[in-house]
Amino acid sequence: DADVTQTPRNRITKTGKRIMLECSQTKGHDRMYWYRQDPGLGLRLIYYSFDVKDINKGEISDGYSVSRQAQAKFSLSLESAIPNQTALYFCATSDPLTASSGANVLTFGAGSRLTVL
Amino acid sequence: AQSVSQHNHHVILSEAASLELGCNYSYGGTVNLFWYVQYPGQHLQLLLKYFSGDPLVKGIKGFEAEFIKSKFSFNLRKPSVQWSDTAEYFCAVTRNSGNTPLVFGKGTRLSVIA
Numbered sequence: 001d002a003d004v005t006q007t008p009r010n011r012i013t014k015t016g017k018r019i020m021l022e023c024s025q026t027k028g029h030d031r032m033y034w035y036r037q038d039p040g041l042g043l044r045l046i047y048y049s050f051d052v053k054d055i056n057k058g059e060i061s062d063g064y065s066v067s068r069q070a071q072a073k074f075s076l077s078l079e080s081a082i083p084n085q086t087a088l089y090f091c092a093t094s095d096p097l098t099a100s101s102g103a104n105v106l107t108f109g110a111g112s113r114l115t116v117l
Numbered sequence: 118a119q120s121v122s123q124h125n126h127h128v129i130l131s132e133a134a135s136l137e138l139g140c141n142y143s144y145g146g147t148v149n150l151f152w153y154v155q156y157p158g159q160h161l162q163l164l165l166k167y168f169s170g171d172p173l174v175k176g177i178k179g180f181e182a183e184f185i186k187s188k189f190s191f192n193l194r195k196p197s198v199q200w201s202d203t204a205e206y207f208c209a210v211t212r213n214s215g216n217t218p219l220v221f222g223k224g225t226r227l228s229v230i231a
């Protein structure tokens with residue numbers, strides 16, 4: 001089984017629909033992240049969480065919300081999807097042994113491709 | 118805020134050619150630097166990292182990168198590329214002061230032709 005599992009892997013939806021992308025990890029990491037990848041724009045941080053009670057906005061949090069249900073689970077929601085949220089979404093976790101020094105070595109999930117029509 | 122610049126959007130090389138991908142960052146303090154690779158249809162994987170010490174770091178698959186503090190650069194190199202190196206390469210930086218997530222560059226797509 002993968003260390004970081006994302007579901008669904010692919011989703012097509014319509015404008016205005018609510019969408020949830022889920023992420024679960026078996027690495028025991030406290031820190032989890034949601035990034036969005038767009039061609040030519042690289043990865044941009046949406047939200048991150050350093051523990052179950054900690055949620056932080058990233059560079060592009062507008063239009064998104066997150067929930068850290070447990071140490072192992074971090075879900076991303078689009079309350080009312082719009083076409084410019086069409087992208088590849090990655091969940092990642094970071095190594096607790098190095099994260100405290102700022103050396104966040106990330107482990108990525110396989111990605112969730114979302115298309116909003 | 119930190120930023121990362123990758124100068125080349127798309128690089129096309131023949132097999133056995135040498136590779137150098139540029140990366141510059143904006144933060145003036147102590148940093149940790151990374152190169153991640155994304156093969157077609159796959160997720161990002163760590164290629165190499167710099168935390169401290171020897172500024173020339175070696176990663177997997179024959180890649181290396183050199184940290185030049187005075188130039189705020191962390192360029193990726195490989196002496197002889199293979200067709201299997203076709204991928205997208207991302208430079209990333211984080212402050213070595215605690216709780217700041219990675220900031221990624223926009224990526225460089227490498228196409229290696231036989």
